[in-house]
Amino acid sequence: xxxxxxxxxxxxxxxxxxxxxxxxxxxxxxxxxxxxxxxxxxxxxxxxxxxxxxxxxxxxxxxxxxxxxxxxxxxxxxxxxxxxxxxxxxxxxxxxxxxxxxxxxxxxxxxxxxxxxxxxxxxxxxxxxxxxxxxxxxxxxxxxxxxxxxxxxxxx
Numbered sequence: 001x002x003x004x005x006x007x008x009x010x011x012x013x014x015x016x017x018x019x020x021x022x023x024x025x026x027x028x029x030x031x032x033x034x035x036x037x038x039x040x041x042x043x044x045x046x047x048x049x050x051x052x053x054x055x056x057x058x059x060x061x062x063x064x065x066x067x068x069x070x071x072x073x074x075x076x077x078x079x080x081x082x083x084x085x086x087x088x089x090x091x092x093x094x095x096x097x098x099x100x101x102x103x104x105x106x107x108x109x110x111x112x113x114x115x116x117x118x119x120x121x122x123x124x125x126x127x128x129x130x131x132x133x134x135x136x137x138x139x140x141x142x143x144x145x146x147x148x149x150x151x152x153x154x155x156x
Contacts, residue, residue, distance in 0.1 A: 004155060005050045010035060012154055014043055015052070019152035022056040062099070062115035070099070070115045070144040071122055074108040075130060078137035085109075088135060097125055108140070 007015070013033045017024055024032075030040035047053045062070060077088055085103075092101055092112055100113040116122045122141065130139045 003051075005047075005052055007052075007155060011043060011047065014040065015047070016152045016154065018044070018053070065115075066117055067097070067115035069118050069122060070113065070147070072142040072144060073110075073112040073114060073126065073130065074138075074140040074142070075110040075112060075136060076107070076138040077109045077135050079135075080109055084135040088133070091129075091133075095125070095129055097121075097129075113144075 010033050014029060017029055017032055026040050026044070027037045029044075030037040033040065035043075044053065062068070077085055088110075089101065089103075092098055092110070095114075097114040097116050098112060099115055100111075102111040103109065104111055114122070114125060116125055126139050126141060130136050
């Protein structure tokens with residue numbers, strides 16, 4: 001059973017525009033999609049209540065904050081048990097270097113995106129915050145050379 005909400009072309013256009021610029025005013029959004037501002041507000045609120053719109057976020061350049069090196073850490077947790085993964089997830093999420101955390105299938109259990117000041121800081125992070133914990137069996141590091149944003153997410 002799907003949890004998706006039926007969306008008409010106006011909803012899709014609103015979502016596309018908000019994903020490109022979440023700061024767009026309801027007046028501008030309404031004008032762009034050809035509906036009244038009050039109708040636009042009602043539609044956005046309905047999308048929010050239905051859980052389609054989860055929130056709005058501010059994007060920051062990590063390099064401008066002194067964290068110019070980003071990496072992906074592939075982490076194996078052994079044994080892979082709830083009593084270990086719960087605290088692991090909370091600890092990793094609390095690290096100031098963590099940008100994103102994903103639970104995976106396959107040989108690696110987690111993918112952690114981090115932003116650090118440089119190679120020495122990355123080494124410190126891996127050793128002190130990951131491999132020093134008994135449940136972390138392995139950490140594999142991949143440096144991020146460049147990252148691109150992709151188009152808005154729309155239903156299939």
